[in-house]
Amino acid sequence: MNTQNTMAFSNLTDMVEFILLGFSDLPSLQGILFGIFLVIYLSILIGNGLILVITKVDPALQTPMYFFLGNFSFLEICYTSVTLPRMLMNLWTQKRNISLLACAVQLGFLLILGGTECLLLGVMAYDRYVAICKPLNYPLIMNHKVCVQLVLASWVGGVPVQIGQTYQIFSLPFCGSNKLNHVFCDIHPLFKVACGDISLNEFSVYADAVLFAMVPFLLILGSYFKIISTILKLPSATGRSKAFSTCSSHLIVVALFFGSAIIMNLRPKSTHTEGKDKILALFYTIVTPMFNPLIYSLRNKDVIAAMKKIFQI
Template sequence: MAGIVNMALTNASAVVEFILLGFGDLPNYQGLLFGIFLLIYMSILVGNGLIILITMVNSTLQTPMYYFLRHFSFLEICYTSVIFPRMFKNLLTQKRNISFLACAMQLFFFLILGGNECILLAVMAYDRYVAICNPLNYPLIMNQKFCVCLVTGSWISAIPIPIGQTYNIFSLPFCSSKSLNHGFCDIPPLLKLACGDTKMNELYAYVGTSLSAIVPLLIILLSYIKIIATIQKLPSGIGRHKAFSTCSSHLIVVSLFFGSGIISYLLPNSIKPAGVDKILSLMYSIVTPILNPLIYSLRNKDVIMALKKLQTR
């Protein structure tokens, strides 16, 4: 962290600030966009906040699966809170400038929270793998101490790579144009502004993203290969349906989050159409957080019952 701050202060003499264009190409709709994004943000806070609340107070949801879901919902709130306040300021004041240091800090925390989500999704897949493939030993394996270690480990392991990625990006010399065609500071639009040969920096960004996203994704895929193979062996059709239903919500979230993120981060800038990063960023930074509580509540009878009990109270 100290290295990023020192690097930012050193480079700030050359680059004072960036301009987040965001949705500046729609000048007549700034008020409408502000209202829409405010509604989305409030929905994310309320929806994920309810998931956190019911998994804490309802005794039937005191299981590892809902323990991880609670932390995932907390991450979704933090993840979007890194982006939305600056976006609201830009829409209200029409002042789209962001200082060099503030941009570096926004990217740093955005990458940490995004990497943490990737790891936690892999942890949730492993939890389903143990529950379905090794049900007799599930209480012994997924005990409270191990669950706490997994969540703590996801936070700790998500920090080192963003430090290197942020330093890698903000140590670059930037060209005369400081306009980012994006809603927030992110790696793809920042790389487009860099001057000179950035192939090694792009390679470093790809490697960092691969470690943060592809490794957890491989764990998820391997877990579900084992899960599907086990489900196919179940004698009862009802049992197979129940096993699939407990995994389907997680798979939908994984597909939305990883699909949009991988396209945005791992496809070279040279083959991506202009503005596609801004559209994809809405998927992994806004759409997934707002759909997360809906997916888990509408497709989960336990969550629906817990919500009804909370409403009755």
Template sequence: MGKGNLSNVGQFVIEDFSDLPNLQSLLFGIFTIVYMSILMGNGLIIVITKPDPALQTPMYFFLGNFSFLEICYTSVILPRMLKNLWTQNRNISFVACATQLCFLLILGATECFLLAVMAYDRYVAICKPLYYPIIMNQKVCIQLVIGSWICGIPVQIGQTYQIFSLSFCSSNKLNHVFCDIPPLLKLACGEISINELSVYAVAVLFVMVPFLFIIWSYSKIIVTILNLPVGMGRSKAFSTCSSHLITVTLFFGSAIITYLRPKSTHSPGIDKVLSLFYTIVTPMFNPLIYGLRNKDVISALKKLF
């Protein structure tokens, strides 16, 4: 499109996989299967953690909330992606793009905080087992979950408003799979250094701070486990943490590389792959990671079926 402020045009074009015209039907089929597996797998985790008495603990309360969050997170992205692949119409209005980005940022911040809360739960369970029922009582667990869901809302709404207050004057084509900050900033014209600094600051606050807290929690957990006598529940203690660590590595690894690496190293292809990791791959593997590696979950599944 010609130069000028595209904010008045009213839409972007999400290019996603338009460079693979012969694979549109195949990609639609693959992402449909992926989305259905995310809905069913995480839905199953929610269902089995409610009625089973063995799963009425803080760890599974947080896991049920995490599974619900994963369903919400992917539902912000995948239905629109499937619609684009099916209709080949990749236009998205400014309002729809801003809404998608806002929900994506809010739910992403919630996931960061909820993973930190789950790490804290494991820290208290292993490092302070005698005080665990007192510290992680039902009221505290509910407060931690509510806090994880709402604390990022005002900041992420403000960041979304800031991004969409920019002028877009080079093109309206987003070379990405959904509306995200890095591809939007690439289309912005004028001085955007303040906006980029703001993005880094928010990423540090909502990504790095929870990540560093998780590292601190697990450093304490590892020291405590290594100080246990050989055979005194070491393997069980490690097994209760391993599933969470795998999820943390997948989600935070891709998110940190996406939002905190230098601008000069960004490329559309790598950004697309990384974004699929923290928005689709992690939610898809979440039920498998927690289900196949957890005897209580496997036992609950056998009872259910």
């Protein structure tokens, strides 16, 4: 028993870095991929940055809905900045090594910000529920103090749990290959190079997913069930159309984010392939944040009007 413990400790201390293989199997496309991801990252920064600015400076957008949208745009910038800069560096330098500490920090922030996104999307659904189902009480219920408290709870609510989750994963002994066939440090690739029994860790990951992803998702579904029921009872077709338009952007974002995340994390192990895992991981960490500004701006007259003011169109 002592020998096994010594070997496990030795493996853990010897593993000082990982190698993120990323797209190393496509050597002729490294430059093209760098260009594509650079354009995506810049569009995320510019698009979400613009949404963040106009929700802060335009007097017409000083409402709870746009307060949450501004926070969501800032979150998307942070979320993608955890993974994309290192991906770009790896593609540019062709050096794919990442230290154990840097990998743990990346995974920790990814889990924290991912949990924050789930909670914030739930808060945004609750805001739409109150606005449509309880319009007379909306200013009282969603006052500025409550909005700030809901945003703070979304940002910090999952921090202790996600830090504990990260610590638990990196307390595992890693042995054998130090190559992670993924584009960033993620849970499933790390489990593949971990030694010993990881069943407890897997249970912890699923429990974490239920708490910070499935529960908010179910609350969002419940909110929209009541919202749609209320909208359908409106006597005016114009009123129904206007009410639907205030919710459609949020629904599309929810479908994109939760849809890809659920497929990624809840599908059977037998269907997992490294190529599919990379694509799905990129989808919910990069593609969705890229489309969010387009979804909210193209489908929102207030946002379009605010942009026209800024650019004096």
